[in-house]
Amino acid sequence: MTHQIADAAAPLTVLAEDERIFRESVREFAEAQVRPLVREMDEQAKIPRSLVDRLFDLGVMGVEVPEAFGGSGGRFFHSVLAVEELSRVDPSVGVLVDVQNTLVINALLRWGTDDLRTRYLPRLAAQAVGAYALSEAGSGSDAFALTTRATDAGDDYVLTGRKLWITNANEADIFIVFATVDPAAGYRGITAFVVERGFPGFAVGKKEDKLGIRASSTCELILDDCRVPRANVLGEVGKGYKTAIETLNEGRIGIGAQMIGLARGALDAAIQYTRTRKQFGKAIAEFQAVQHQIARAAVELEAATLTVYNAARLRDAGRPFLTEAAICKIFASEAAERIASLAVNLLGGNGFVKEYPVEKFYRDAKIGQIYEGTSNLQLQTIAKQIIG
Numbered sequence: 001m002t003h004q005i006a007d008a009a010a011p012l013t014v015l016a017e018d019e020r021i022f023r024e025s026v027r028e029f030a031e032a033q034v035r036p037l038v039r040e041m042d043e044q045a046k047i048p049r050s051l052v053d054r055l056f057d058l059g060v061m062g063v064e065v066p067e068a069f070g071g072s073g074g075r076f077f078h079s080v081l082a083v084e085e086l087s088r089v090d091p092s093v094g095v096l097v098d099v100q101n102t103l104v105i106n107a108l109l110r111w112g113t114d115d116l117r118t119r120y121l122p123r124l125a126a127q128a129v130g131a132y133a134l135s136e137a138g139s140g141s142d143a144f145a146l147t148t149r150a151t152d153a154g155d156d157y158v159l160t161g162r163k164l165w166i167t168n169a170n171e172a173d174i175f176i177v178f179a180t181v182d183p184a185a186g187y188r189g190i191t192a193f194v195v196e197r198g199f200p201g202f203a204v205g206k207k208e209d210k211l212g213i214r215a216s217s218t219c220e221l222i223l224d225d226c227r228v229p230r231a232n233v234l235g236e237v238g239k240g241y242k243t244a245i246e247t248l249n250e251g252r253i254g255i256g257a258q259m260i261g262l263a264r265g266a267l268d269a270a271i272q273y274t275r276t277r278k279q280f281g282k283a284i285a286e287f288q289a290v291q292h293q294i295a296r297a298a299v300e301l302e303a304a305t306l307t308v309y310n311a312a313r314l315r316d317a318g319r320p321f322l323t324e325a326a327i328c329k330i331f332a333s334e335a336a337e338r339i340a341s342l343a344v345n346l347l348g349g350n351g352f353v354k355e356y357p358v359e360k361f362y363r364d365a366k367i368g369q370i371y372e373g374t375s376n377l378q379l380q381t382i383a384k385q386i387i388g
């Protein structure tokens with residue numbers, strides 16, 4: 001009897017050579033260039049432009065931009081690795097890179113005309129930060145209830161309205177803005193536009209004062225008769241809902257990556273601390289109760305990592321990943337909150353003060369269950385897919 005040996009698929013967590021080298025370079029960068037700034041950035045609620053410039057130099061601001069446009073010519077999985085590694089040190093830097101790649105560049109690559117790609121991808125890969133503006137005061141989970149209006153004015157569209165909660169708004173030069181060309185048409189009126197900071201009628205408004213990811217800017221956008229050239233319509237008029245749904249499905253994997261990076265950072269800090277902190281004459285890591293708590297966190301982190309990597313690899317393989325992306329986002333964000341909370345507990349009093357990194361991870365973890373679709377909305381997506 002002959003045995004057919006099937007080609008074994010590579011294990012999810014085994015990285016290809018290029019992925020391993022890329023991850024290593026981002027990890028080294030995060031340790032050397034980001035870690036020394038984490039506390040100051042949190043206190044000042046700002047990522048310095050000099051660090052943003054170094055992120056461009058590293059090649060993580062244009063991961064999937066083709067080399068011909070000055071980008072790194074990587075895959076979605078590389079973006080996930082970059083977000084994970086940066087978030088291990090600072091989830092605020094992680095989300096800056098995440099929005100740039102998984103939402104803004106992704107949308108332009110998939111929906112942009114040749115003209116839009118030629119005009120914007122080289123800038124996004126070299127020096128321009130991007131932002132993605134869907135939410136409004138009255139439309140969060142119900143994103144397609146947005147009211148920002150786009151009026152056809154011949155060569156231009158004129159945009160009027162307010163966007164809320166826009167990540168990267170302070171740093172960004174290029175914004176993908178969703179507006180409706182016809183409020184009566186419901187979601188079929190929604191259209192995506194590429195808007196530049198310098199367009200007349202555009203302004204960045206109030207910056208939010210937040211619980212976590214404080215260094216990441218989150219601002220209001222003000223569009224007062226903002227003139228946007230017709231050539232800057234991204235995708236088809238009235239098909240912006242499709243652009244939003246599809247880019248956010250991918251974006252969610254990026255948030256999963258941010259959360260597993262955060263959880264890894266918190267768990268590493270807790271392990272390091274428990275090995276050196278002595279009580280009752282020994283390191284607290286020697287107590288079996290502590291060992292089991294750490295082991296349980298490692299179990300959760302491993303499971304979360306597998307869901308994120310699986311969703312990302314499905315996406316790169318061109319296979320359906322809607323359910324898997326929602327699963328990884330909800331699972332990784334909930335695991336990150338639990339692991340960061342445990343890390344605070346294991347550091348005792350030191351877990352509660354700013355000299356140690358875990359209180360920040362705990363604050364930063366909360367956002368994972370809110371943006372790019374709350375946990376309830378992820379459950380709704382999963383239920384719809386599996387129940388019908």
Ligand SMILES: Cc1cc2nc3c(=O)[nH]c(=O)nc-3n(C[C@H](O)[C@H](O)[C@H](O)COP(=O)(O)OP(=O)(O)OC[C@H]3O[C@@H](n4cnc5c(N)ncnc54)[C@H](O)[C@@H]3O)c2cc1C
Pocket residue numbers: 099132133134135139140141142164165166167168210218367370371372373374375376377
């Ligand atoms: C720091 C930060 C950064 C952000 N960055 C961006 C960005 O870059 N771009 C952007 O466009 N937006 C951004 N957002 C907005 C974010 O995506 C929304 O806050 C999020 O989608 C939730 O919307 P909401 O705040 O209006 O809450 P709501 O939609 O009002 O939800 C409130 C609660 O009601 C629940 N709920 C609502 N509807 C249902 C339902 N049908 N079934 C069950 N439960 C429901 C929710 O789960 C939640 O618990 C950001 C938000 C924050 C806080």
